[in-house]
Amino acid sequence: xxxxxxxxxxxxxxxxxxxxxIEQAIIRFEKIMMSRIYVQQRLGDRLKLSIRTGxxxxxxxxxxxxxxxxxxxxxxxxxxxxxxxxxxxxLIIAKNMQVIDKYMGLMEKQVAxxxxxxxKTAIIDEQMKLMNQNLFAIKNEVQEMTGNITKVxxxxxxxxxxxxEMDGQVGFMSGQVHRMSKPANTINKMMPx
Numbered sequence: 001x002x003x004x005x006x007x008x009x010x011x012x013x014x015x016x017x018x019x020x021x022i023e024q025a026i027i028r029f030e031k032i033m034m035s036r037i038y039v040q041q042r043l044g045d046r047l048k049l050s051i052r053t054g055x056x057x058x059x060x061x062x063x064x065x066x067x068x069x070x071x072x073x074x075x076x077x078x079x080x081x082x083x084x085x086x087x088x089x090x091l092i093i094a095k096n097m098q099v100i101d102k103y104m105g106l107m108e109k110q111v112a113x114x115x116x117x118x119x120k121t122a123i124i125d126e127q128m129k130l131m132n133q134n135l136f137a138i139k140n141e142v143q144e145m146t147g148n149i150t151k152v153x154x155x156x157x158x159x160x161x162x163x164x165e166m167d168g169q170v171g172f173m174s175g176q177v178h179r180m181s182k183p184a185n186t187i188n189k190m191m192p193x
Contacts, residue, residue, distance in 0.1 A: 053180060053181075057177050057180075060173055060177075061173070064166070064169060064170060064173060067166070067169075068166050071162050071166065072159075075155065075158065075159045075162065078155050079152065079155055079156075079159075082148055082151050082152045082155060083152075085148050086145065086148050086149070086152075089141055089144060089145045089148065090145075092141055093138060093141055093142075093145075096134055096137060096138050096141070097138075099134055100131065100134060100135075103127055103130065103131050103134075106127060107124065107127065107128075110123065110124050110127075111124075
């Protein structure tokens with residue numbers, strides 16, 4: 001027995017509503033996917049910009065470190081030269097001290113023989129003169145060493161000034177990086193996802 005026409009029309013309406021619901025669901029799904037793709041593209045662009053900014057900051061830091069290393073290597077070579085001069089002066093002083101020790105040993109022997117040999121006083125006088133000359137030479141070399149120490153102090157103050165200047169440059173670069181990061185922070189506040 002055939003079904004009444006009202007029932008068939010009802011079924012057609014139900015199927016039409018189902019088709020419309022499916023179409024709307026597909027449209028909504030498509031919109032969601034498109035918005036998700038757009039968000040991912042925006043995030044990708046942000047990531048590229050952040051990476052480029054980070055690479056620029058790293059490049060600037062590398063240049064600053066290179067300048068610091070070059071400055072320090074120049075200063076260290078100067079300090080090494082002054083230290084070499086000091087080492088040479090210490091070697092000369094050590095040799096002179098050995099000569100003085102020898103003369104002191106000779107003097108002790110001669111003083112022991114004084115009661116027996118009076119004629120050797122002239123030799124002792126000559127050796128005392130040589131010792132005075134050596135002491136005068138040591139005094140001159142000590143003065144040279146004092147001058148070298150003054151030079152080392154001057155070089156160390158120059159290094160200190162250079163390090164302070166580089167510290168100021170690093171502080172300036174830090175301020176620039178902070179200033180450059182403000183737009184990115186503003187974008188992050190506006191779009192937290």
